[in-house]
Amino acid sequence: xxxxxxxxxNDENLIPxxxxxxxxxxxxxxxxxxxxxxxHSAVSVFIFNLKNxxxxxxxxxxxxxxxxxxxxxxxxxxxxxxxxxxxxxxxLIEEMGFDCFLEQRFSFTYHKCFNNGLIENELDHVxxxxxxxxxxxxxxxxxxxxxxxxxxxxxxxxxxxxxxxxWLKIIVQNYLNQLKYI
Numbered sequence: 001x002x003x004x005x006x007x008x009x010n011d012e013n014l015i016p017x018x019x020x021x022x023x024x025x026x027x028x029x030x031x032x033x034x035x036x037x038x039x040h041s042a043v044s045v046f047i048f049n050l051k052n053x054x055x056x057x058x059x060x061x062x063x064x065x066x067x068x069x070x071x072x073x074x075x076x077x078x079x080x081x082x083x084x085x086x087x088x089x090x091x092l093i094e095e096m097g098f099d100c101f102l103e104q105r106f107s108f109t110y111h112k113c114f115n116n117g118l119i120e121n122e123l124d125h126v127x128x129x130x131x132x133x134x135x136x137x138x139x140x141x142x143x144x145x146x147x148x149x150x151x152x153x154x155x156x157x158x159x160x161x162x163x164x165x166x167w168l169k170i171i172v173q174n175y176l177n178q179l180k181y182i
Contacts, residue, residue, distance in 0.1 A: 014080040016041040018123045022107075027080045034064075037119030039109070040077065043088040044167060045102065045127045046179055047073040053147040055135065057095065059165070060143050065114045068143060071165040075124075084125040092129075096145070097136030102127040105178045112166045124167055128179060150176065 018039045019025035033040045047055040055073045059066055076091035078084050085104065093099050107125045114120070137145055148156070150172075157164050157172060171179065 015077040016080070022123055030077065034118040034120065037111070037113075037121045039121045039123065041084065042075060042077050042122040042124045043084050043091060043127060044075040044124050044171065045073045045088050045092050045129065046171075047092075047096075047100065047129050047131045049130070049132050049147060051147075051149070053149050054153060055096075055131070056146055056148055056153070057137070057142045058144040060139065060141050062140060065116060065118050065120070066165045069165045070163055071168045072171070074141075075167070085127070088125070088127045095138050095141040097138065098131060098133070100129045100131045102129040106175055108170070108175065110167060110170050120166070122167070126171060126175070126179070150179075 013029050014027035015030050015033055016024040017026045017028055017033070018041055024041070028038060028040070032038070049055070056070050057073060058070050059068060061067050074091045074095040076087055076095075078087035082090070085102065088102050088104075089099055092102070104125055104127050107123055109123050110120070112120045135145055154172060154176075157169055161169065
């Protein structure tokens with residue numbers, strides 16, 4: 001008689017580690033990943049409205065890095081045995097209180113050391129979607145939100161670079177044409 005695999009609550013805290021050719025090579029706890037700077041999987045979601053304005057969020061003050069900075073609509077890490085698409089939908093629901101169709105546009109890697117000693121070393125999968133209503137933000141994750149035109153976002157990033165997350169600045173600088181919804 002086969003034993004059923006029991007659900008381990010610790011699996012929720014495990015994030016995919018990435019190796020050669022962007023393949024998953026294992027799983028590790030989020031804390032260890034960010035202390036040791038291990039390459040891991042992440043998702044970033046960009047939601048646009050009919051005017052092609054982008055929904056930005058201001059990260060919660062409770063975030064362990066990049067707190068109170070403006071960033072894309074939402075971002076997270078896939079959990080063990082969760083696809084990047086499912087992770088993108090989950091974080092959209094958990095952080096912004098809604099869900100919509102999402103299309104993966106591209107992925108990229110970046111490496112950043114933060115002042116608090118933590119390190120981001122991510123393979124970031126970028127998704128784009130459309131939504132016209134206001135979100136219902138989760139204040140544990142999000143401090144505020146707003147719609148902004150891409151032109152105004154670019155101007156603001158140049159004028160106030162320290163107000164935005166590193167991954168948002170990389171995406172806007174390098175992948176803007178792949179990002180636009182319309």
